Amino acid sequence: MIDLSHLRADFPILHQQVNGQPLVYFDNAASSQKPRAVIDSLVHYYENDNANVHRGLHALSNRATDAFELARDKVARFIGAGSPDELIFTRGTTESINLVANIWASEFLKPGDIILYTGMEHHSNLVPWQLAAQKSGASVKHIPVLEDGTLDLENIDALLTEQVKLFTCVHVSNSLGTINPVKELCTKCRVLGINTLIDGAQAVGHMSVNVQDIGCDFYVFSGHKMCAPTGIGGLYGRAEVLAKMPPWHGGGEMINLVTLETSTYKAAPARFEAGTPDIAGVIGLGAAIDYLETIGIDRIHEHGAALTRYAMQRLTELPGIRILGPTTADRGSLTAFHLACAHPHDLVEFANTHGLALRGGHHCTQPLMKRFQIPGSSRASFYFYNTSTEIDRMMEILHRAVTFFS
Amino acid sequence: MIDLSHLRADFPILHQQVNGQPLVYFDNAASSQKPRAVIDSLVHYYENDNANVHRGLHALSNRATDAFELARDKVARFIGAGSPDELIFTRGTTESINLVANIWASEFLKPGDIILYTGMEHHSNLVPWQLAAQKSGASVKHIPVLEDGTLDLENIDALLTEQVKLFTCVHVSNSLGTINPVKELCTKCRVLGINTLIDGAQAVGHMSVNVQDIGCDFYVFSGHKMCAPTGIGGLYGRAEVLAKMPPWHGGGEMINLVTLETSTYKAAPARFEAGTPDIAGVIGLGAAIDYLETIGIDRIHEHGAALTRYAMQRLTELPGIRILGPTTADRGSLTAFHLACAHPHDLVEFANTHGLALRGGHHCTQPLMKRFQIPGSSRASFYFYNTSTEIDRMMEILHRAVTFFS
């Protein structure tokens, strides 16, 4: 396992005690921690350059605008977009999906059409489509999940009927750790003229992502899960598809000409970014990418995979444990499990009193819990600053929990 | 004029040179600067408490959630909401308006209905209604603006017909400085059963605002204009009206139960806050309110009014100047003007080379520029950290500009 423990020094928050024990933060899939470099980028912005972007002709406004657009270039390049104009800034994955489910759907979805998602989607990639279907008279269908936590793709060709107008799928499952074959699926869809949206919330910043290689029409992600500030994320949209979409919010910066009766609109990305954006957030996202790139995204992925393998191997020590998701080597850097003796909430509460931050519950994937007939699961999710020593500590605590609850 | 110049020490950004001259920042209506206390609140959050809210059972998540909801209480109290449940966090004014123009409108707007706005609205309070009207078959109408920059309310009773379902109006105009009689207008509308939305982007943080006293159904504002971070703002919605509105974005935190076919939703505010919110932004907004309250909102208003009076008086020195907006004492803390000898962009460029940050252009109020038959205006907008000495400096620079361009 490569040793990245020196990077812990970059994260002030990690060096604290929780309930008298050193903090072990294994809730990275919910939100990652932020390195000094990202925090500093915010401070620097507010202490030196803060002003509204795009609209001023004064020095601060120009500096803020330059930093803002530089970050757009960076993010676009980081995910392999063809051009910065294909990158729209949003609050995060959820807003990105809702944008598409509102705007793309309002233009392209007709009664009788089908939106195809999977049984392992996050609520954020289910509810918006259900709402869009209700509005348009379309319906939703899903690809089932197999017992091993992978998609049941045996009947995929039969599922991709002419009625299917959009296929959407999580890149890396936040509840199972499954990495889905998004490239193969998007290739199939492209041939059939089906638009595609990939939920990359657990992928970007954890593994190398190239949207052009994947061949999707939309790709969405959240900054706060990849070392960036809260409140910022992105929507990649293929230029050709974005060009056909009507505006989203109305307001400043997205218009050309406004009269008291009607208005005309700019092209993407401005068309979809009405109002003052989260300027500091965007700059912080750029700083996060700079930071991740100094480590190297492939090393981050490798380290996460190794930690996960080690954790999954050690978890089998626990009596009555059921580990969810695939047991193959290529997984997202998280593992979820269920202990017979303790409900996830009791277990997570116990862990917390020992300084260990786990997550327990449905992880915003209620249908998946139902499918596996469990009320919820406990999840340990890792990032590059986590270590195998921390996993040993987790095991110590989980062993104690088993004794406590049995 | 009260002296608040000691507060400048709280704002690191103000102590810099721009183009070899001390910065004079008069673009506060576009975005305000941030005090050390707000910047520190972000740093403290990321260095100590950062985690996703609402979903964890571990210490960081609980701390983050507590800080997040404490800020909601603070903001709700600051604007006089009846309960924290009436406050929805958004990216800012523009998103808040679009939420209402989408969700309220989808429920309440029918063909033939009328949305009544005014001739001095920001694009953010025009375009969303135009889009909503297009979708619903309703239409838009406006209250004209008089030569003195106030609303033409002579025919208001005739305008408020039975077809009018929503009336919306800017509280303080960002282009004219007019303070509109929103309480009187909302009272009239309430009697007639017309819903009301007030755009408080230039009011909150500049003067005392009490939404219950105003009697509006919706009130919207942006944090970045009142010392808070970029990317955060609010929507006040009266409980009774919010309760009738369908969900906005679909996703985590706004749902009760999700299946692969359909879902049920929580009540406000969660119903309208899908996905991970801008946690640090919300906490920063709370810190901004704490800071503003140590100064006292009435003193802030008084100081802004005094600065504006002084600026307007001195501006009359300039040959060929046309000052927009009311000349009455009770105004927003900004003044916009047009010089015969120089286009606003040339003037603002000139000012910038002398360290003075003004704004030139249409200020996102194109219809208002048309009404006054000017291509745009130059605007000086103040906040409590500005001083009369800075206004003297502005005058020096503007006098030079007149010489330069004449």
Next chain:
Amino acid sequence: MPLSEDLKELYQKVILDHSRSPRNQGQFSADSCVHIHSDNPSCGDEIDLYIRFNEDGSISDIKFEGQGCAISQASASMMTEKVKGIPRQEVLQLIQDLQHTVLGNGEVRSSGTLGELQLLEGIQKFPQRIKCALLGWRGLERALYSAKLT
């Protein structure tokens, strides 16, 4: 006292015992009882209460089924043991006392009447678990108000 001690206190033998072997599990036939479903979808806890009322509004019998964390299930189990046979007014008072105990606010009329339930006091240190502890009780309260009274 470190939080891990508090935790031990919270999950005392009694509570763990109730959660592992819940009392009064099961249901009555639909026409002979009031059935109230309570859930907390955000954590998946569920309680189904089946209650038979006497003419005077007191509870003649009560059963429950449910799933969820130890706190929610134990609290419901303890509740079913406590409320059988006592007058309606007293049950309402008990619900209020229990809420005050769990929330650590208001005044408990007489902690003596709570008995074993007093153990749930430990929840105060774990505010995010309060809704678990109250899930069954909120259902009971609704049942009391929905039961036709003579």
Next chain:
Amino acid sequence: MPLSEDLKELYQKVILDHSRSPRNQGQFSADSCVHIHSDNPSCGDEIDLYIRFNEDGSISDIKFEGQGCAISQASASMMTEKVKGIPRQEVLQLIQDLQHTVLGNGEVRSSGTLGELQLLEGIQKFPQRIKCALLGWRGLERALYSAKLT
């Protein structure tokens, strides 16, 4: 050199003169010319070009009307003085040279041919004004491509 000096350079007498007294103002009757409207709504600048072409595609006469900042109006005014009578190919080349000059990239074929327009070089220091300087020129480019050629 402080930016205020750069600014003086940008707004040199020549440019201020053109913006105050624009050359070739006005229009031709609609059927005798190509009319192209260009605007930049974000700053309110507008240029209406009226162009008469010779059979060989060269410009026989050109007028403009507009409103906006000194840079946009002066640049358009200078353009109208420059392009009359010269061959189409050379006008296209001139447009390119001017763009390179303003953007400070690419190579200017021969700065000699730019003459007075060389003054617009100062824009490089004020990147947010580039679209003002190019507004009229972008309109001219569109006119050249839309004019029916024989």
